[in-house]
Amino acid sequence: EGENNTRQLFVYKVQNGRSSDLAKVLAIAFGQTNGSAHPEQLGLQDVEKSSPVIGSGPPTAANGASGGPADSGSAGAQSVPSSGGNGASSENGGDQTAVATDLTVGQLSVRITSDETNNAVLVYATPRDYAVVEEALRKLDVPPYQVMIEAAITEVTLTDQLQYGLQALYHNKYTSVGLTQSTTSATPIQNFPGFSALYAGKTISAALNTLEGLTKVKVISAPKVMVLNNQTASIEVGQEVPILTGTATSVLTSSAPVVNSVDYRDTGIILRVTPRVNSSGEVLLDMAQEVSAVVAGSSTTTINSPTISTRKIATSVAIQDGEVIALGGLISDNRNDVASGLPYLSRIPVLGPLLFGNINNNDTRTELVVLLQPTVVRNVDDGRAVTDELRQKLQGLRELLPTEGVP
Template structure:
């Protein structure tokens, strides 16, 4: 703290100070508070140096230095008989007063915690800071509620607090009452925000108040000391109406009446500009569709009016609706009744577009001579006592399991048999009706052109042209989520890999397998597709050098080997519908937890 104090300490400035003393001897209390905390010079009179009085002071919230000085000075003078005076140099002198109050040594506490003192006649002095209500109002209520009780109540406006002086039992009762009274006026109530489209927010609040009161509800507009069952708070700057009520069902009724009142004003507009800001979709995407619908209606009305010899009700315009890109909004000019119909349609279309998490698993199954396909091999496994029934179609072999877990269990069994190699497991989130693409692989240099020429000196020049080709996994998916929860999928899958080229070729061989299909699955349902089979042959010889190459007899000294490798690429697809942002967050957390488990245990 800075400054030289007068008798009241009003010149002290600085940062707020928090103090906490418990049974501190009076001289130590004076030294710590006035010298160490407030930075003041002082002198203790001889009649106080050996004082055994104890001081307990707790202030939960920091106080300004001047307020702390005045509070401590008052307590010392009124309850400890200590008088403070300052000389010309600003040095404080603490001395015993001639008359000391006989109320006993008090306990000084700040905050709402009950004082921990024995139930004696010792006076408790407690500072209670109010949170919501004004100290003056609480002081009046306490005086009426605790009339006839020995309790001294003083308001400290500069602190926003109340000083309570009395016995421990009385202080406990006063604090309990303050906890009940010092609450927000609308505490525990439910609230909604209503945005009028046509009415002014003040006019809507007045009309709703009239309607609700006519129904017998206790309602009020604006703040009132006596809160009603329904409180309407108009916010003029933002043109929004905040409504509070004890029952959520009442708020629903208020919303319905607000829509009715606003719609009546809307229908009364004969010619005006109307504005709607989209919340979940792009205005540009829906504007073309809505303009086509409105144009057809306007042309039909114009033809009907021409037959009856009347003027059309609506004017023919090129585009009735105009979208505003920067605000993602749409503008319309016309009458309010027609706009009401259009707005209802827009609100039904302005819904969050569902997303789909597509999980695609690529696995390569090694085939034996007896197996025609990898699906046939996988179908031999049973899950939970049930066999898998494969189906042969014109597009290949596929089977479907009800859950993704069953399909994964099937692949896990095959993987443990060392017959299945997992190639890739891409995951892709795509918005319904949009296309998503993912590529994981590398670029391989391919010799695309080679030319040779003879120069003047007779040397040969070779010109080569190299191109790079993508190899790896390419996935392109277009999902469409139906209202019944089914997902239509269009899938284009490409898997390519390089094979070693012969000695005479500088370009590697690229093995490519493509899959294009469309299907309909339920949310979380999986399908396993196959039929992309590749075959490679190799042969070799081993035996005694020289003798193994002798015609006819060489077969006795060598062993000929022939190997035929057949593999099939199977694809598993699992769609998960993400309806809203909450499901998206839950799915993200689930994937993150899976990655954390892999990082810790693999």
Template sequence: MNNLKNTMQMKNIKHITFSFLVTLSLNACVTAPNAKYSPKKSYLKQDSISLAASTGANLDDKKLSELKVDLKKDDVTYLPSLTSEKIQKKAVVDLTEQFSEFNTVKITADDLPLKDYLHYVLGDLLKISYILGEQVKTDSQSVTLNLQQNISQRKLFSLSEQLLVERGYVIRFDDGIFYIHKEEGKASGAFAYGYGNKIESVPKTSATILQLVPFNFGMQTSLANTLTQILKIRAQADFQRSTLILQGKRKDIIRALEFINLMDQPIFKNRHIGAYKTTYVSTDDLMKQLPILLKQEGVSVSAAGQNDLAVSLVALDRIGTLILFANSEQLIDRVFFWAKQIDQAPSGNELQYFLYAPQFSRATDLGESLQLLIGGGSSTVSSNTSASSQNKQITSKTNKPSNGMSASNEDMNLVVDERANALIFHTTGDKYRQLLPLIKRLDVMPKQVLLEVMIAEVKLSDVFKQGVSFALTNQGSINKVGGFKFESGAKGLSYVLSGGQGNLTFSLLETNSNVNVLSRPSLLVRDGVKATIIVGDDIPTVGEIITDPTNGSQTSVIYRKTGVELQVKPTINAQGIVIMEIAQKISNQVKGDSSVAGSPIIFERSISTEVIAQSGQTIILGGLISENRTINDTSVPFFSSIPIVGKLFDSTEDTDDKTELVVLVTPKVIESVEEWENIKLKFSSAFKKLKID
């Protein structure tokens, strides 16, 4: 026995030394949080559920678990849930935490009496204080144990605790002393409390545990009787809190949780879900006629919210969609077949009302196109569509009522409901069926264009002495495109460069010391919408001067914008060619004391043109040259005024400073989610390289 003790002490010293070295080596290890930003789901991505009337939508349990609803922060207000303080019983502790996982021992027992086994393990090996009950001293049971490998002190205590529990004993820890005695049932009161449906929430103790188990998918009262019959626990349902109260030992509680998690699933988890969007008839008509047809085929259908039948129907009147729940995919397809047979345009010359809700476009945009086709319409919506004009329209609608948009002829009446974003037709079924394919072709996802613009002012000297166009021509061949238009008297030229030449042009303008980059914005604009960028200052100028005999003269101040103003309206055709209407204006206050009636002189240069380019090509607008002539007179006082010889002490310098305004525009058509993700990746990488001193 002494040799065994010496061996254990040497092993303890080795393990303590090893633990100390490991702690020192890991002392400087720090786990850094992930700093990467994960963007939200792009609005260009389509949902996994399609509401198209032609195909419907099927959704199995895998897709249902992957389906996510993207809610903006402005749409939902989250409130903190009610919390309560956790109450822990002081006497209930995890006894195994007091023993080391690194210090190991080796034990062998052959038909050793229980009390002798406890004296050897608790006193000699674990070195703890303990008290044995009278039942333990008189117990005639023996312990046989043969472990070939060393085990940790914590494992040895857990093993001994398990042996005692199997023999009807419990271990209680109080004031630093372990008490081993017979289990007294309800009278002992040594309960541990836990809450949760995970194994980690169960207290690690040999005492009796009271576990409150919440349900994720609704209360199931039948589980209480089932668990009581198959396990050695007591189970009681708490209907008010939708929980199940379990009482028993830890191993039985864990088995009960495994069974509860297996059964706590949606009752109709394996049901298939589909969505059918109506075209000609209402959802009420489908709800009435579908059950009649399916019951003739022997399929039980519920249209009143019952969920115990083969097919359940739920109508969403707001969006004109019928939601289907069925036990198999074949039933979903069968319901879609009959729904398509019912959802047909009525024949004949009877006038009816039809409602079309666009999926991608605005109802006003579709109404403008159909209004010209139908004829005889009236509209209060302006045909000039831009981001600023749309905001003005919204503001004006809140101030005064709008008559909306309408069109009519002898066969059809059309009204656009902007509030519901819908088109209302009053016509026959045949006429509406003929017009519907055209409406669906117009109702497509609008494309977008990313405009990369660089506005630079080039000083005409050195390589640019003959002008920007001459310098760019020397860099390589370029193609002249389209016509041009100018407003400030200087000649305006437009060039298009594609591929590597476009990059060469940008690099040339950025690195030359004679180039002053005024602005380089990047903006995303929808197809057919005018985008405007204004960067500058408001300069006060003298407005009206009103003279009043009583109050005297009063002068009003008018603020005039100066700086850089760019307007671009892109239009994308079917081949992906971008047609851009570009208007550029640069204005600044003239240096010096020159003014008119107290107002500063504003120097303005502008260019307006319409060009055609493919996605990724660079358009160059140039030729707006301005000249600033400066005369500097330098003289020596007194000596310069002497006749004849005074010219020797006087010098005059006449300098000309010419600058040319250059605008480079690169449109990039965004047609897919992958292109949009690549653009965002480039922007994020550019911000990572940004350094702030």
């Protein structure tokens, strides 16, 4: 009984995630009782690893730590005796920092330290109190979900039957396409100034084939990225365009040079997605899609900066694992005037273009449509399945490519 009341140092080797994150969660879970305490009120502080983090507690017997579980290389705890002050020092030097937290809730009194160098959580407590902390650590230290996000950024040409955009596919006339208006299973959380629709098929390629049966579809980009749950994946393909933001010159000297301030703006195809997986399998996607380009011949002599054409989609949607959702509604009008006529005669001033020439006005309307499909990777088997699928696609692509001249 007396040994159970002796405070000891236990080392929990974190297998998934960061030890500092677990230490912060424990500080809130065990130290914050009224929901209004701040980290400094919980005793959360940065300390040097060579400082007496653990030894600041009451002295204990050196043999009082022999009852802790041994370190077997897997997730678990190792009991280390407190030796009066430098038990937290590391052979890596004292330039690293740890986070120490004194937690007292009822009869539970522990000190928690995050060792970021070894990715471990150090707990200074009695064996009985540590059992409570260890149970919480084991429940928190689980492999995080990963999400494979497949996207297709497309430009859909709007023909006569789709002159009002792809929203026309919602009507009964085009229900065979397979796009249905979003319900509770895929609902934009924010007010999205366009439309969102679910596709009844299982893959994005099937959705593209369906759209190509109605109109011309141009795939601008088709990225695929794996990202951890609650982390942001970013894909940028384009150029950095210099933009003049200001000019300055000295008023004291007439021959002083003009100094320009220039910023660089990312243009091209930019996609940022943050997935959040619920326990029910639903995936919340915070996404921002931008397609931008410099307008040809748009630089002005006054500011000498280009005009950038931008189309953006930013929203949050909830979708089931494996479903395909389409986001669109950004329509742009393009007009190209093509002059034709008889050689030489059509170039006669004033009368030539009228009598011997012709001007064709090509007006096209396109709609930016983003197709997204999240696939949750919960374990190693799911990860291998995704990897095998990518390997098979690459193998099929290799068979289609020409092999002449390739070693």
